[in-house]
Amino acid sequence: MAEDLRARRAVHLLALVQRADPYLRGPDQLRWATLLRAETGTVEPAVHWSAEHDPAVGLRLVAGLSTYWWMHGLRQEAARSARDLLSVLGPRVPEGLGEEYLLAVLLAAGSTEDFDLADHLEQAALVVEGLDGVFRHPVTVLLWAVALGPFLPPDQVADVLARNTVSDDPWTLAAIQLCTGSPRLTGTDPEGAEKAVQAALAQFRLLGDRWGVSMALSALAELAAWSGQLGLCVELTGEALAVTEELGADEDSALLLCRRADLYLRHGDVRAARPDYQCALQFAGTPETAIVARLGLARAARHAGDLPAAKEFALAALEGCPAGSELAREEAAAELAAIAASGAVAAATPGGSRRNSGGWLESG
Template sequence: LAPRRLLLVLDNCEHLVAGCAHVVEAVLRRAPGIKVLATSREVLRLPGEVVYAVPPLSLPAGPDGDPAAVLASEAARLFLERAGLVRPPRPLDPQETRAVATIARRLEGIPLAIELAAARARVLALEQIVQRLDDRFRLLRRPARGAVPRQQTLRATMYWSYDLLLPEEQTLLARLAVFAGTFDLEAIEAVCADPQPGNGQGAGVLDLLTSLVDKSLVMVEPSTDVARYRLLDTVCEYCRERLAASDLALLQDRHLRHYTAVAEAAEPHLRGPAQQRWLLRLDREHDNLRAALGWSLRRPEAVGWGLRLAAALWWSWYRRGHYSEGRRWLRALLAGGAGAPAALRLKALYAAAYLAWRQGDMGEAETYSLASVGLAQEHGEPLPLAYALLVRGIVVRAQRRLALARELHERSLALFRQAGHLEGVAWALRMLGIVEWHDGRMEPARARFAEACALLEQIGDGWAVTVCLSDLGHVAAHLGDDETAERLLRRALDRYTTLEDEMGMASAWELLGEVAARQGRFEEADALLDRSLHLYEKLGDRWDIATVHAAIAEAAERRGDVARARAEWTEALRRWRDLADRQGVARSLEGLARLARAAGQAERASALARAAEALRGRAEAPASTEGPLSGTTAAAGGAVRAAIDEVVAAVQADLVPAQNDLPTLTKKPDQR
């Protein structure tokens, strides 16, 4: 070979990697004109070696039901090509196209796994293959004559790769199966390293991890700051089988404690200048945080740790719009964590109340907020009581019990001031501003918002400052100062977009849509309000969904689209009724009354206006009915709904059938 110039190909070097490296090194030293192309799961580690990591086959990137988008992926094309060898090829219907996309994604573009799955298409429908992928090692078998044994089943391939590892490498790889999604070196060292030497991990974790990466068993995810790693699902499933039940329980316990520490380290920073960096850190850990919470619920002795984790995460759930998920975890952990420390349960209770209020579940919001105040009074610490009162005030304000809400927020404000807690002072001021806004007192509302904004600027909470800018824009819009409103709201929208805050973006779009409609820019208004509605629906925010339907109705009124306006006012009425919101229902009835009056239906307009006036005229329960801390419930949601139904039924009885297009309000409330 010495005088020749040629390409020498060595295939599948991994099981003889040392010998292959020795041969290549000798050849290159004696024959400088030779180029070597070696395929291997493990690099040869020779001078001058250039490594090209062969990626998995490309996966479908477009909609799963679009044949062109699915067939643009290499993985889907390979599956269909191999399936065509065992069954007559034919065009795919939309369901089969989605199944092919799912198979390609679930098997992560691994060619052997896809070929083995395609072989099953001879006897299974594509949807059946999808359903059986949860047990992929049983499904993906092909005892074909002439095939290399390790390529006849997916399990044999994994066993062959695993068996080539050193014992310490096998141990670490199996332990990595405890992680979900991606993970970093800090997590590996905290969860997978042996606390004492001599227990099967003689080499350092970093050295072992590097070897597993070199052998293509651990994937490195692109990152600009901290490197992150992951296992392919097939590798993870095989490794999980290798772990003894006792080892898995120990690893899950370490995993839970580590990610609780991560969440608790992040929590103090979620409201300050570094909040975006810490929110992004929690975003990256979302799969592992979810896995840790799940494990905590499966072991009674770990529920207290799970409650700690959920209590530390609740604000990030709110900020990222994970309302439903956060509520599920808090509900389950509060139910199972009755013996947890009072301070921990108190925090979880007001967190659960806040998220329930955000989604319009006033039953849970009422229950949890009252329980949090009661526990805070027993606890005796001013700061926890201040937070409990703050959230309780939000809940009763949503019930339009404004006098009681104002009293609760004033008490909360006094306790925050007493504790010197500037952030709490700012939030209590903001909540008092919202009460003033609902009470129609715009100048006091503006003063409260401005004071809160100044404090939040001092703290460095850029997100909360943006919220206050939006509040001030809302006040300006209500006062008819559309120029100021639009300037403030567009500034807020830009900041919400940068912060990836979906709730803030939805709110800004809604208010900007209202301004655009008032100025006659109806096409722009429709686009903004539609965008807002879709995002609120994604978040499950029932209060604001109703509000946007009302804003769409008002925009339709302005441009003379009577049918759309009537439909949207009717939808808003139904939703506000389900939320037991008298003022919202009254606003809808007033909108329907305007439509009737414009259509020359004087009798109908008068009946609707009387109904709205009756609802607005029902005085809210005085603060003394709750006391405000006695723990009894005034104006329960069911009673308010009954009162609304009574008023609307009276309107319906006064209308002739042709005029009666009000919704039937006897359906079950929407419990999303």
């Protein structure tokens, strides 16, 4: 009886997910996202039951929830469900579910926990090579580019994107434009990149998709930063932040707040940077983002000359580093070294004050 109930719940959830998915990329996305959010407590049990009893249902669930999870910045929740499913399924692609398996691997790649994806990644690569035609799920091309694109040659990324340009789904085409506009993925020149992202932004706005709009604005902000247009980057980041806040995508909002605060620091405006870092720390849903926010607060305090506060934030960032986060540990250690150096300079300066900017504010 209990197994029958779990089976019915999983199938019921799958029906809701598949019904909601197309609406998550249009003007009604907030209403449908609210319906899915109400099922939050049933998702992991349904995926867990499906992994043991009906992997096909589990894969369809994970694939169908991909847009919802990423739209709301729920990367870790997505990675957990995908990892749990793959750990039972193994590197085996069920018949007719190649793309669903691929999506599960792409989601699991966002996990911060120890999970060996090597065999799954090999199978995922074979799935992509063997697909005849375009991806069926609009979100696949985006997640593939984000999760695996940076580790592949630009011409290979461009080839997969080009294969999907014959899609008749307008959201997929907008996502391809967005990915094409990332120089790190395709090697596109700055002018071509901006045109591609502007085209994506226009299409996402036409579709009424806030998530797409936020991604495009964020990409334009990044391009503006690369070209030295820091004022424009701050403006575009603020626009993207307004959209992620409307979506309730706290993790994405936290990252955008950190980006804007970094820009304020580059301008020498510590007073504007500090509240953005503080707000980002409140929004942060992962240890990694919390570390970024705390290190930002440490730098802001150091540049303001408040070395005790800077040390406190940097130590908290170091202590918050999860296992395997060597880069984060190195950044925290580097900030602690910078704080110590600032303290030594202040101590050696006649009449040195605890609040000594070390020349940073004056130099901008």
